[in-house]
Amino acid sequence: MDGDRRSGWARCLLAGAVFAVCMAGTTLPTPLYPLYEEKFGFSELTVTVVYAVYAFGVIAVLLLAGNASDTVGRRPALLWGLGFAAASAGCFLAADALGWLYAGRLLSGLSAGLFTGAATAYVMELAPPGGAPRATFVATAANMGGLGCGPLLAGLLAEYAPQPLRLAFVVHLVLVAASVLVLLRLPETVAAPDRRPLTAVRPRRPxxxxxxxxxxxxxxxxxxxxxxxxxxxxxxxxxxxxxxxxxxxxxxxxxxxxxxxxxxxxxxxxxxxxxxxxxxxxxxxxxxxxxxxxxxxxxxxxxxxxxxxxxxxxxxxxxxxxxxxxxxxxxxxxxxxxxxxxxxxxxxxxxxxxxxxxxxxxxxxxxxxxxxxxxxxxxxxxxxxxxxxxxxxxxxxxxx
Incomplete structure (x- = not known):
């Protein structure tokens, strides 16, 4: 029984780590915006619009596919989220014009929109029986802690390492790849998930x-x-x-x-x-x-x-x-x-x-x-x- 509880908590914590990796990617560009301003010569208005595009991506997912993980399963939804996170990092790595920043932020929003509900549910479902309060803490810490780690990591690398506009996204791609491997080893928690992803995309009115x-x-x-x-x-x-x-x-x-x-x-x-x-x-x-x-x-x-x-x-x-x-x-x-x-x-x-x-x-x-x-x-x-x-x-x- 103790072994089962330990393995349950290990799975819960691993899912929390994957959650944190995804959320960190959504805030990686934060300390880099002044560098992008200098590189592309845009104003504060452009910075705020680039930032806000992320929220539009999140809202779109919440309205169009907020229930996706309930039907296709937690792992497929989270793998799609990691795919969007990787694509977002790729956009920032390729950024030689402002359009790449818009695309990167939109993809980041799609990733966060898929992760926010699905990863929270997944962390709680992987916890052993009676562990709901502690699992809630894991999900909360992974979400907000990941958001905090993003600008901290990018700021440190931009200040003290080479390639300030690239290295943080390379590191994040490595972490996303590791997260994919972790997810593939974790069990699915949705009984009889629908294997046809398009059936999960059902617009939901507020x-x-x-x-x-x-x-x-x-x-x-x-x-x-x-x-x-x-x-x-x-x-x-x-x-x-x-x-x-x-x-x-x-x-x-x-x-x-x-x-x-x-x-x-x-x-x-x-x-x-x-x-x-x-x-x-x-x-x-x-x-x-x-x-x-x-x-x-x-x-x-x-x-x-x-x-x-x-x-x-x-x-x-x-x-x-x-x-x-x-x-x-x-x-x-x-x-x-x-x-x-x-x-x-x-x-x-x-x-x-x-x-x-x-x-x-x-x-x-x-x-x-x-x-x-x-x-x-x-x-x-x-x-x-x-x-x-x-x-x-x-x-x-x-x-x-």
Missing amino acids: ALPPRARAVFVPAAIASFVGFALFGVFTSVSPAFLARFLHVDNHAVSGLVVALAFFASTAGQLAVDRVGVRRSLPLGCAVLFAGLLLLAAALHTDLLALVVLSALVGGVGQGLAFRAALGGVAAAAPADRRAAVISTLFVVAYTGISIPVIGVGLLAGPLGLEGAGQVFIACMLLLVAAAAVYLLRRPVPARRD
């Missing part, structure tokens, strides 16, 4: 039953703001650090972004102690504080405040988003729960596209700092409204 709407609105707002904060951090913070704080070290830029994702992991884990009812309003409050710190950082040009805003904002995002998922799942009817959660993810990923492009549009007439302040003011209003609503109508306990 669903919001009346019973879930009261909880969904503040949860969606908090998720939107949290993801928008991450979107701005990962798209324009390297340029801000270089231009206004004179931080030209790519490793430092990557570390600052990575800290936000690592802090989000800590925030998500804290929900188990705080509880879903308190975590969503508390997450809104911490997000509010993180946004204020970011505003102060833009005003004072202090690196310490940028780092602090990444940490505080990351914790707030983690608290708010995991509590939002729990609250929405509790309020949704059991037979509509997956569709409602997918709708929440669509709103969340919209948060890392539309506001980020808005910052890019405003950066021309207002400058990067001015555009950032307008973004922060809008997000503060949204998160404050969500927090006030939640204080009046708390998130209900989960019902199955």
Whole structure:
């Protein structure tokens, strides 16, 4: 029995490692954007659009094939995701014009869209009986930790190794190849999967039953703001650090972004102690504080405040988003729960596209700092409204 449990946890951890590798690829370009700006001569608007294309890819997969792994099986869906990740890395390696960056980011979004739900389910299903709480931790750490490792790895290699625009993607291709070998040795967890992939591609309209709407609105707002904060951090913070704080070290830029994702992991884990009812309003409050710190950082040009805003904002995002998922799942009817959660993810990923492009549009007439302040003011209003609503109508306990 002990041997079975150990082998179960080994499979769970291996699946988590594959999950982390895929998610790391989605944030690899983050500290490299200033180098791409210099190479191709484009503006902050272009950077934000390149970044936002990723979110469009994720949303497309969620709407068109969000249930793919439930029908074709976890491993085939994840192998397709790794294939898109490899193709994305290939685009960045071949990039001699802006179009390659758009293609790379779109493919990265398709990869993440396939992985987010399928890998989470796979990690939990591979865990031994009674290991659901620990498996949830593995999935959470793999997701957000992988997102944090991407800019950290790319920043270190860009600063201290040759070929700054190529080496990180070569390393990622090696890790993707190793992940394919790992997946091929792991068991399938879906009983009698459909071997015809096209049958899994079924467009899914966003669903919001009346019973879930009261909880969904503040949860969606908090998720939107949290993801928008991450979107701005990962798209324009390297340029801000270089231009206004004179931080030209790519490793430092990557570390600052990575800290936000690592802090989000800590925030998500804290929900188990705080509880879903308190975590969503508390997450809104911490997000509010993180946004204020970011505003102060833009005003004072202090690196310490940028780092602090990444940490505080990351914790707030983690608290708010995991509590939002729990609250929405509790309020949704059991037979509509997956569709409602997918709708929440669509709103969340919209948060890392539309506001980020808005910052890019405003950066021309207002400058990067001015555009950032307008973004922060809008997000503060949204998160404050969500927090006030939640204080009046708390998130209900989960019902199955």
